[in-house]
Amino acid sequence: MRRVDVGRLGLTLAAPVLAVLVAVGLTTLVLLAVGDPVSTTWGTILDAGADPRSVALTLSSATTYYLSAVAVAIGFRMGLFNIGVDGQYRLAAFVAALVAGSVSLPAPLHVGLAIVVAALVGAMWASIAGLLKVTRGVSEVISTIMLNAIATSLVAFLLREFRSPVLGANNIGTEPIPASGRVPGLPLVPGTPERVYGLVVLAVAVGIGYAVLVDRTRFGFDLRAAGGSQSAAVASGVDVRRMVVSAMLLSGGVAGLVGLPELLGASYTYSQTFPAGLGFTGIAIALLGRNHPVGIALGALLWAYLDVSANPLQILAGVSSEIVEIMKGITVLAVVVAYEVVRRHRLAREQRQVARELTAGARTPEQVPA
Amino acid sequence: MPRVTSIATALAAAVLAVAGCASESEPASTATGSEETLKVGLAYDIGGRGDQSFNDSAAAGLDRAKAEYGVETNESVASEGEPESAKEERLRLLAQNGFDPIIAVGFAYGPSLAQVAPEFPDVRFAIVDDASVMEDNVANLIFAEEEGSFLVGAAAALKSQSGQLGFIGGCTVPLIGKFEAGYAAGAKHINPDAEVDVRYLSDPPACPGFSDPAAGNTAATGMYESGADIVYHAAGGSGSGLFEAADAAGGLAIGVDSDQYLTADEAVRDAILTSMLKRVDVAVFDFITSVRDGDFTAGEVVYDLEAGGVGYSTSGGQVDDITDQLDEIAQKIIDGEIKVPTEP
Incomplete structure (x- = not known):
């Protein structure tokens, strides 16, 4: 049996390795095709990995991506496709910025208030889609996309109402959050003054919470059961409607946190230039990480690492930053394909194994695996 | 992080070896340029x-x-x-x-x-x-986007038959509001009864309305169909949709930022009255x-x-007959006789 386990482990690792290999190979072909310097490009990307500043920037970016991907993954585990993370985090970050910018509290309470407000707003916005699904049967894919558009307009409207032109005449934002509501960066990477978002701690906590909740609790079991087969879940006493709403609330709650590392750690205001589109990045990273808490972390780090290398690529190597986007796209595609290939391979392998053991079992029945 | 890096390092090293080129060559840092x-x-x-x-x-x-x-x-x-x-x-x-x-x-x-x-x-x-x-x-x-916009607003009002004008903004940001404010004020300066139909294509922070010609076309077509005959845009790349709509509807359009008569598709050039130059x-x-x-x-x-930083273009010759009036207005703005609003 031990040999089988090693084989399984090998197969599990084979998929991401295969995917990255394919992505690197295809990207190299693209570079060759457009006549960009291949060695300089990879050299620049690798140099970023050795540069402490880039490592710190990568960790900061990955913090945001991780939260976004976990939010998406919670839905995925339940078979729900929450495309609305994007709208949820923008609305949540905006309201949190508004609230945190208008109160004065001792630091821990101030930060705590911002986090709670953001999570609640995210959860509330996502719950609309959950309620629509259980009461009216509206697909969450459609409703969350629609809610993204509504969130965009709502925030744009509210921003004009509550604007504080602190950033010059052409940019408007919420009142800046006072010092007590800011989360200082952590000097996690030696050799650089660049600090990592203080809320990296929050991301780690969310990751641990996600791992425990999904794999170690009754609720997590119900969630996965409902995600695997709704009818089977109903048959074993799971209230699927309740699970849909709970999953959307949780997913939205985590989504609400996505904008906070940037808001409380760097920008201190929700302005017109607040990062957009992080929710969609989260979908790709959840796919990359196969919804696994550690897998998502690796996916988020890879994504952030590629993002961070976009600047040196453009400025030092003279390669268009689009190559980074191409690389990301190919990686996601390759991961999806690789997992499918490995899954089929594993299936065939298991069938052969069973066949072999059955044949052997005809002679020595006690060896048939349970 | 270490794991990702080491995997990436190993892979990239492998690829480089295959490609047969070592990665020692730093991008010969541009720092060696002459003084x-x-x-x-x-x-x-x-x-x-x-x-x-x-x-x-x-x-x-x-x-x-x-x-x-x-x-x-x-x-x-x-x-x-x-x-x-x-x-x-x-x-x-x-x-x-x-x-x-x-x-x-x-x-x-x-x-x-x-x-x-x-x-x-x-x-x-x-x-x-x-x-x-x-x-x-x-x-x-x-x-001073509002000053240039004031001039093309005046040009639109001078050329309009219906007195109904349109404005398409790429995104609801204050910067684009300056274009709208100046344009509307310029139109009303010439014709106090002029009406400006205003449409914005998107909201921040993403602002996709600056690169969405289809949305520009739809918004413009709606304006022409409801009676507007000249539409001005401050919507970046979406403007090409406006030009097509103007050409199809037999209306006129006003470009923005650069002299768009020179860069637009040749088929729709005649629909471009002028451009607000920024x-x-x-x-x-x-x-x-x-x-x-x-x-x-x-x-x-x-x-x-x-300072000549904003203005209007004359390519295509459609505003040749009113340049005197426009230049007179421009002088009044420079002299401070006309105050141009910056917010709609």
Whole structure:
């Protein structure tokens, strides 16, 4: 049996390795095709990995991506496709910025208030889609996309109402959050003054919470059961409607946190230039990480690492930053394909194994695996 | 992190070995340029070159400096959803690699430039469309978009048969509001009964309405069908949709930023009455010139009608008969007789 386990482990690792290999190979072909310097490009990307500043920037970016991907993954585990993370985090970050910018509290309470407000707003916005699904049967894919558009307009409207032109005449934002509501960066990477978002701690906590909740609790079991087969879940006493709403609330709650590392750690205001589109990045990273808490972390780090290398690529190597986007796209595609290939391979392998053991079992029945 | 890095390292090393080229060759850091050549760094906002809007305009100014002064250039562009730190890093990398001057295109760079400029007191920076960064080594290149828009608004009202005009904005940001405010005021200056139908294509922060010709076309078609005969846009790349709609509806359109009669598709050129010029190219070129000639000055440089930073275009000859009137209005604005609003 031990040999089988090693084989399984090998197969599990084979998929991401295969995917990255394919992505690197295809990207190299693209570079060759457009006549960009291949060695300089990879050299620049690798140099970023050795540069402490880039490592710190990568960790900061990955913090945001991780939260976004976990939010998406919670839905995925339940078979729900929450495309609305994007709208949820923008609305949540905006309201949190508004609230945190208008109160004065001792630091821990101030930060705590911002986090709670953001999570609640995210959860509330996502719950609309959950309620629509259980009461009216509206697909969450459609409703969350629609809610993204509504969130965009709502925030744009509210921003004009509550604007504080602190950033010059052409940019408007919420009142800046006072010092007590800011989360200082952590000097996690030696050799650089660049600090990592203080809320990296929050991301780690969310990751641990996600791992425990999904794999170690009754609720997590119900969630996965409902995600695997709704009818089977109903048959074993799971209230699927309740699970849909709970999953959307949780997913939205985590989504609400996505904008906070940037808001409380760097920008201190929700302005017109607040990062957009992080929710969609989260979908790709959840796919990359196969919804696994550690897998998502690796996916988020890879994504952030590629993002961070976009600047040196453009400025030092003279390669268009689009190559980074191409690389990301190919990686996601390759991961999806690789997992499918490995899954089929594993299936065939298991069938052969069973066949072999059955044949052997005809002679020595006690060896048939349970 | 270590795991990802080591995997990536191993893989890339393998690929390089296969490709048969070692990665020792650093990008022979551009730092070896002669003392005489200026090294100009330029950081675009999302879209970069080819956005048919202000990024392109900035690029034109850079190209001119390259052609006339032989300056060395380095261009980089923002990616969507990037954090503040990525913008800072872009400017910082340029400064660290010996680029001076460095031009940040767009107000989105305001907060990041405020961080980076003090770190490099000897490097001269410029930022387009932002007046919030106040440092001794930063020039703020700002434009009086409302003044140029006032002139094309007046031109539209003079040319309109129906008295019904349209305005299409790319995104509901205050910057685009200046275009709308000036345009409406200019139209009403000529014809107090003129009506301006206003439509914005998107909201911040993503602002997809600056690169969505289909949305521009739909909005414009709606305006022409409801009786408007001249529509002005401040919607970047979406403007090409307006020109097509104008051509199809037999109406007229007004371009923005550059002389769009010259760059639009030939089939729709006749539908372009004039364009409101916002000379980001001139501002960028002037700034590089000032650094080259050693007379860099920090602080606001206002490109208004008086400075020739905004205006209207005459290509196509459709406004030839009213240039006298428009120039008279322009003079009144310069003299302060006409006050142009900046908010709708």
